[in-house]
Amino acid sequence: MEYAFFEGKFVPIEEAKINIKTNSFHYGTAIFEGIRAYWNEEHQQLYILFAREHYQRLLRNCKAMFMELPYSVEDLVNITVELLRKNQIKEDVYIRPIVYFKDLKLTPKLIDYTPEIAIYTYNFGRYLDTSKGIRVKVSSWRRNDDNSIPSRWKVAGAYVNSALAKTEALLAGYDEAIMLNQHGFVAEGSGENIFLIREGKAITPSYSEHILEGITRSAVKKLLKNELVVEIEERPVARSELYVADEIFLTGTAAEITPVVEVDNRKIGGGDVGAITKELQDIYFRAVRGMIERYFGWLTPVYEK
Ligand SMILES: Cc1ncc(COP(=O)(O)O)c(C=O)c1O
Numbered sequence: 001m002e003y004a005f006f007e008g009k010f011v012p013i014e015e016a017k018i019n020i021k022t023n024s025f026h027y028g029t030a031i032f033e034g035i036r037a038y039w040n041e042e043h044q045q046l047y048i049l050f051a052r053e054h055y056q057r058l059l060r061n062c063k064a065m066f067m068e069l070p071y072s073v074e075d076l077v078n079i080t081v082e083l084l085r086k087n088q089i090k091e092d093v094y095i096r097p098i099v100y101f102k103d104l105k106l107t108p109k110l111i112d113y114t115p116e117i118a119i120y121t122y123n124f125g126r127y128l129d130t131s132k133g134i135r136v137k138v139s140s141w142r143r144n145d146d147n148s149i150p151s152r153w154k155v156a157g158a159y160v161n162s163a164l165a166k167t168e169a170l171l172a173g174y175d176e177a178i179m180l181n182q183h184g185f186v187a188e189g190s191g192e193n194i195f196l197i198r199e200g201k202a203i204t205p206s207y208s209e210h211i212l213e214g215i216t217r218s219a220v221k222k223l224l225k226n227e228l229v230v231e232i233e234e235r236p237v238a239r240s241e242l243y244v245a246d247e248i249f250l251t252g253t254a255a256e257i258t259p260v261v262e263v264d265n266r267k268i269g270g271g272d273v274g275a276i277t278k279e280l281q282d283i284y285f286r287a288v289r290g291m292i293e294r295y296f297g298w299l300t301p302v303y304e305k
Contacts, residue, residue: 002087002121003083003086003087004016004083004118004119004120004121005079005083005117005118005119005120006118007102007116007118010082010083010086013120016118016120018100018102019104021104021105021106022100022101022102022103022104023100023101023102023103023104023105023106023107023113024100024101024102024156025100026106026108027108027157028155028156028157028158028159028160029065029100029101029108029110029155029156029157030098030099030100030101030155030156030157031058031061031062031065031067031098031099031153031154031155031156032058032096032097032098032099032154032156033054033055033057033058033095033096033097033098033154034054034094034095034096034154034252034253034254035048035049035050035051035054035080035094035095035096035097035253036048036049036092036093036094036095036124036253036254036256036288037049037084037089037092037093037094037095037302038092038288038289038290039089039090039091039092039093039289040289040290040291043290044303045290045301045302045303045305046084046089046090046093046301046302046303047288047289047290047299047300047301047302048077048080048081048084048095048299048300048302049253049288049298049299050215050219050253050298051077051080051300052073052077052300053215053218054097054215054253055073055076055077055097056073057154057213057215058076058097058099058154059073059076061153061154061155062099062115064150064153065110065153065155066110066111067099067101067110067115068115069099069115069117071117076097076117076119077300079119080095080097080119081300081302083095083119083120083121084121084302085302085303087121089121089302091123092124092125093121093122093123093124094121094122094123094124094253094254095119095120095121095122096119096120096121096122097117097118097119098117098118098119098156099115099116099117100115100116100118100156101113101114101115101116102114102115102116124254127191127252127254127255127256127258128175128176128192128250128254128255128258129175129258130255130256130257130258130259130281131273132259132261132272132273133258133259133260133261133272133273134174134175134176134250134258134259134260134261134262135173135174135175135260135261135262135263136169136174136175136176136177136178136189136260136262136263136264137168137169137172137174137176137177137178137263137264138177138178138179138180138239138242138263138264139164139165139168139169139177139178139179139180140168141161141164141165141168141177141179142179142180142181142182143161143179143180143181143182143187143188143210143211144158144161144210145181145182145210146210149161151187151188151210151211151212152207152210152211152212152213153212154212161179162190162191163190165177165179165190166190166191169190176189176190176192176250176258176260177189177190178194178242178263180239181209181210181211182210183236184238184239185205185209185236185237185238185239186205186209186236186237186238186239186241186242187205187209187210187211188205188211188212188214189250189252189255191252191254191255192214192250192251192252192254192255192258193205193211193212193214193216193217193250193251193252194237194248194249194250194251194260195217195220195248195249195250195251196237196241196242196245196247196248197230197245197246197247197248197274197276197277198241198244198245198246199246200230200231200276201230201231201232201233202221202224202230202231202232202233202276203232203233203234203235203237203241203245204217204221204232204233204234204237205234205235205236205237206234206235206236207234209236209237214251214252215253216251216252216253216255216256216257217251219284219298220251220257220280220284223280223283223284223287224280227279227280227283228276228279228280228283230276242263242264242268243263243264243266245268245269246268246269246274247259247268247269247274247275247276247277248260248263248268249274249277249280256281256284256285256288257277257280257281257284257285259273259274259277259278259281261273
């Protein structure tokens with residue numbers, strides 16, 4: 001039996017249904033998260049990656065959207081652990097918490113409504129090709145500006161912007177889109193942050209470039225600094241700089257670390273996965289599966305031993 005956490009309790013997934021009059025369904029005023037858990041066969045253990053960090057971001061975003069939940073970060077981590085146990089998950093899995101206004105009322109506003117949280121598990125598999133790398137297109141769609149719909153928050157309505165850019169890229173024969181912000185500088189992918197490598201240095205757009213405050217981005221910054229001893233510059237990145245980069249990769253919970261081998265039909269570096277990207281992937285994929293002791297702090301084990 002597959003369960004979801006819905007309206008304060010665990011229910012069979014078929015019963016986790018919302019009414020078509022639900023306010024957030026109409027206006028995209030929901031805040032969501034994407035979390036991965038990795039199965040380690042040898043340890044017979046499922047590890048949730050950055051559980052606390054995802055729920056901290058969720059609650060921060062909810063606060064900004066006037067969605068006060070009766071749960072702490074600890075409560076939400078515990079509920080997620082229980083959900084994974086109930087669903088007896090023994091493989092890699094994706095977890096989707098979503099907070100929405102459950103009121104059956106129309107009017108797009110954020111006050112005088114009641115927020116509710118639902119959490120369910122999803123078999124995502126690989127989101128993008130992390131081994132061979134992907135071809136991307138700079139989108140004709142610009143990333144939402146902070147003064148229209150903040151990209152900093154994982155707010156459901158903002159993903160119309162992602163969907164437009166991703167669709168344009170797919171229809172043109174590419175795997176993913178890179179969006180520029182309203183000022184014409186590189187922002188991020190439709191569901192990923194971006195890093196460039198130039199002359200041994202890593203470059204990534206800073207938080208002020210109208211991007212999501214990515215949790216994988218933060219982890220990758222630590223790995224670059226501590227493991228690969230690569231210097232990081234956070235600054236505006238022009239579109240033309242993408243074409244002359246030695247390596248490019250995207251980061252995200254779903255996308256993990258995805259190499260970009262081509263941008264707008266220009267090969268990046270030699271047109272295959274770069275050396276720094278490869279080394280970074282190797283450490284990241286071992287760390288998330290509980291294979292590197294110094295990164296155990298990233299993980300929440302699901303099963304009691
Ligand atoms: C637009 C966007 N940027 C970046 C990311 C990467 O964020 P994180 O590493 O926290 O998953 C995501 C995915 O959640 C996203 O949707």
